[in-house]
Amino acid sequence: MTDIARSPGFSRPRLQLPALELDVKLLLPLLVVAVLIAFFSVTTESFATLRNFSTIAGQAGTLLIVCLGATFVILMGSIDLSVGAIVLLVGALTVTVLNLTGIGVWVLPLAALFGAVLGLLNGSVYALSGIQSFVVTLGSLSIFSGVALQLLQGRAIQFSDAAFENLAIGQLIPSLPNIALCGLVAWGVSVLIASRTRFGRYMYLIGGGEQVARTAGVPVRRYKIYAFALSGLLAGLGAALAVARLGAAGPSLGSDLLLNSLAAIVVGGTSLAGGSGGPHRTLIGVLIIAILDNGLNLLGVSSYTQMIIKGAVVIAAVVASRVELRNAVVK
């Protein structure tokens, strides 16, 4: 895990954005990562081992990929509550297709396509109807979950395809599960998209001032749809990899993603108000949530207590970002 945190990709955005600004804003989340690692290393014996870090990386892979797409949506000032449900539905579709056709690893692009279509649905309803995104995606959350649970008949469906499983649990780089490697690649691409493409720029502009963007002729509606489609695509990809890692798709797949993805994005420092932050920061947020999950498990904290802690962390992160914002204005 330390390898991930210090991987060269980590410093890449620093070259593209003004160095000073980024360092100050990243300081707090990085400090939290350090404190968490130190705390769990002292309080548990099994935390600071290569084996455990490898486990954390495996657990965090899906969360990272799903969060990246959702980050663009939040950057744009909207919210996608349906990512967990998309993961569940695409996961169910993935095992079904695998068991029916045996196309093996080729199910991965298909899963991404499924996800993108679901995202496209979200985005179209949102952008064309003008209903708030949280309402639209809350509704689609229920719809997607319902379809998925019917597909699964409420049971976990297994599959056996070694090549496909290897996509997630194999280790191209020793001790780094492939699912985490995929996550890092997706992260690199996302950072590039955010900082170096028209799509990325429009996300910042729409989030910072939708009316300004519209007045200047930016096709706001179209790009809103694109953002939700991208969010769905990455959720679909994450779903396929999660299924590959677990060897099955069950009714509880993706159920913790709603809270965890929001928590990771906000803790990383992307503002829910839109217009500031970005996928480069989401990596740190995902680290914080993954370490917290893993460490609390090792400490033997009950999952109910964990829910309480994570909820508090999200609220604290939003409060902290507001304080930061106020300071920025005062300065």
Add this chain to the structure above:
Amino acid sequence: MTQPLLDRTPFFVADGLSKRFGATRVLDGVGFSIPEKSVVSFVGENGAGKSTLFNILSGVVEPDAGTMTLGGKPYRPRHYGDAIGVGVSRVFQEQALVRNIPVYENLLLGQDDGFYRAGQFVDRAAMIAAAQRIADEAGIDVDVRRRTGSYDFSRRQSIEIARACLAPSILGDIAQPLVLLDEPTSALDQRDEDAFFRLVAKVRQRGSLIFVSHRLSEVLSVSDVIYVLKDGALVARLEAGEADERILHSLMVGRERVADYYFEQRQKVTDAQPVAVEVAGLSSPGAYEDISLSIRAGEIVGIGGLLDSGKSRLGKGIAGVEPPATGTVALVGQSPVHPEIGAFIRAGLGYVPAERLVEGIIPSQKLSWNFSLASADLFSNRLGLWRCQAEVEAASRFIGSLAIRSGSPNQPLSKLSGGNQQKVVLARWLQRQPDVLVLDNPTRGVDAGAKEEIYRVIRDLTDRGVAILLITDELLELIGLSNRILILQRGRIAAEFAAPADTKPSERELVAAMLSVPDEPGPHGAAAISTSDPVQYSESAHA
């Protein structure tokens, strides 16, 4: 200051009220007094400081300097609630009624403390009775139990005026209310207007009213005292008997116009130039109606009018930011189309909005991002990759050529002054070398130095043959820059003035054209409303 009215005790006194917003001084040492039981009016151009004065009096804005006393006691409200507490109430220009609740709840809003029994239970019968008393006293014909939204705009305005005028004295223990009325009659139809003036007379027996209106004849008929505001300072105080419309007009305007400031010697005759924009039959219900105009290459066509004239909406309609209901716009060498901003920008149009902080810039984001906002076609390639290097270089070029002070491409735009922010907005369009520019109040909130630089840029653009539509609240700017001036009144072109460099129209002429009574009723005219009113009437009678 020894007129007979002042024999009455001054009920409200203001002294040295001043307010700045950034570099702009909006109010400068304004002092006045309001006698007991009187009607005092403030008149002035758009931007003379009337709204800011009202905001200070009602606690919405705090003055930078100055004192106020009400009934002999110091008065310094921190927010509107403080003002209401001591009997100062206000009718805002935008309606502050909740539409989905009955009229009586609106009439008692914020004054309903006396109607709770045992803490939480509402004594509905008592509320309805009290509200009905207010409505009866005000002479407006409403059933207070009906939903507020079921009454038309004019009647709702009456309800709001009745609340401001009567609620403090009927419900509270306010002996002498002070009521601030901001353009109260602009939305009233004839019947409600009569009721309004009866109400004014009634309130005057108890307290005082302050009145702001563009309708000078109305001001003259109701006021005891008239103050004239110009550029944030009081320039005259007149008793009711000694004023007439002509005197008020000349006091409201009449500034020194410096031809050099607007580079008038650079203004060209453009009659022989080809037409660059042809607007035909543009209409948007409730905003403007059947507007046709054309602008030649290198020509500046100015549009003036009061705040409710619809001139800003017209600018948005022509640029396609808020596409009109019907009508077409043809840009140079293209066929007439329904305006749409995205397509128009690619076809060579640029639009500078009036509300800079809401529509013009994203203050929290970088200068270069704000600069390239409308130019994704120039700064990204076919794959959608952004050319960051080219963007920063282009932004730096304009920082130099427009003298955008203390600007660097990576700085958030919020760190720059209003004038320099506006130059960034201009640079956004200059970069695209447009054929047509629509400018809505391009120098609003901009200091004098930056103003002059913006005027120079505008002249440079006309030299290059850019056609410019200039919408502005500033009369001098309108006169100084324009080749031709159109005056809009309630969404229709009411007058057209040629404004060649040597024979510019005067401010007086333009103001008179803005205020004159139109021959035919406009979209908000009496004819439009009276048709719906009898229906309203019978419905409430049977309810």
